[in-house]
Amino acid sequence: SQQGEEDPQALSIQEGENATMNCSYKTSINNLQWYRQNSGRGLVHLILIRSNEREKHSGRLRVTLDTSKKSSSLLITASRAADTASYFCATAGQGGSEKLVFGKGTKLTVNP
Amino acid sequence: KAGVTQTPRYLIKTRGQQVTLSCSPISGHRSVSWYQQTPGQGLQFLFEYFSETQRNKGNFPGRFSGRQFSNSRSEMNVSTLELGDSALYLCASSARQGKETQYFGPGTRLLVL
Numbered sequence: 102s103q104q105g106e107e108d109p110q111a112l113s114i115q116e117g118e119n120a121t122m123n124c125s126y127k128t129s130i131n132n133l134q135w136y137r138q139n140s141g142r143g144l145v146h147l148i149l150i151r152s153n154e155r156e157k158h159s160g161r162l163r164v165t166l167d168t169s170k171k172s173s174s175l176l177i178t179a180s181r182a183a184d185t186a187s188y189f190c191a192t193a194g195q196g197g198s199e200k201l202v203f204g205k206g207t208k209l210t211v212n213p
Numbered sequence: 214k215a216g217v218t219q220t221p222r223y224l225i226k227t228r229g230q231q232v233t234l235s236c237s238p239i240s241g242h243r244s245v246s247w248y249q250q251t252p253g254q255g256l257q258f259l260f261e262y263f264s265e266t267q268r269n270k271g272n273f274p275g276r277f278s279g280r281q282f283s284n285s286r287s288e289m290n291v292s293t294l295e296l297g298d299s300a301l302y303l304c305a306s307s308a309r310q311g312k313e314t315q316y317f318g319p320g321t322r323l324l325v326l
Contacts, residue, residue, distance in 0.1 A: 142320065144305075146316065206256075
């Protein structure tokens with residue numbers, strides 16, 4: 102079963118606007134990761150945030166984590182047409198042999 | 214470093230056949246995970262290998278199997294193909310087992326007719 106659930110399923114914005122995607126999960130986590138996938142290709146790792154961290158930045162990306170609400174958000178600022186892709190959150194549990202579990206993704210379209 | 218490579222990139226098979234997909238991880242990475250991606254089910258974990266041992270397995274039938282070699286290269290095999298096995302099969306490698314950053318290959322797109 103899927104652990105992370107992204108919201109919204111699809112998002113369409115204009116170039117230059119900010120895009121916010123949310124991820125909710127059910128059980129305690131070791132870390133939460135965000136990935137991007139361009140149409141039909143492999144996933145690219147964007148950022149990893151650990152359970153004891155609240156916020157992380159990488160370039161135009163800002164990720165927050167609220168473990169009390171079991172949720173995370175990914176903010177892309179000043180979006181570009183090249184940001185058009187599907188974005189997935191993935192959670193890693195706290196057990197010794199836990200695997201990454203991916204959500205179904207948010208499809209982001211940035212219109213030029 | 215070279216990225217994760219997967220071969221072949223595209224494959225067309227018929228029902229009942231079997232298929233073997235190959236994945237070469239990033240040099241030095243000992244963990245290889247396999248995922249199946251379909252429009253309906255999304256990304257589903259198949260299995261993970263670390264140091265030639267299967268460490269985790271997803272909820273897939275026994276027709277799906279894999280192995281890892283001493284050089285960390287991995288193969289997955291699907292026997293008795295079904296139409297529903299049509300999917301993008303993604304391989305990912307990481308330096309350590311399981312939970313850390315995964316580096317994905319471009320995938321193998323399998324079409325079963």
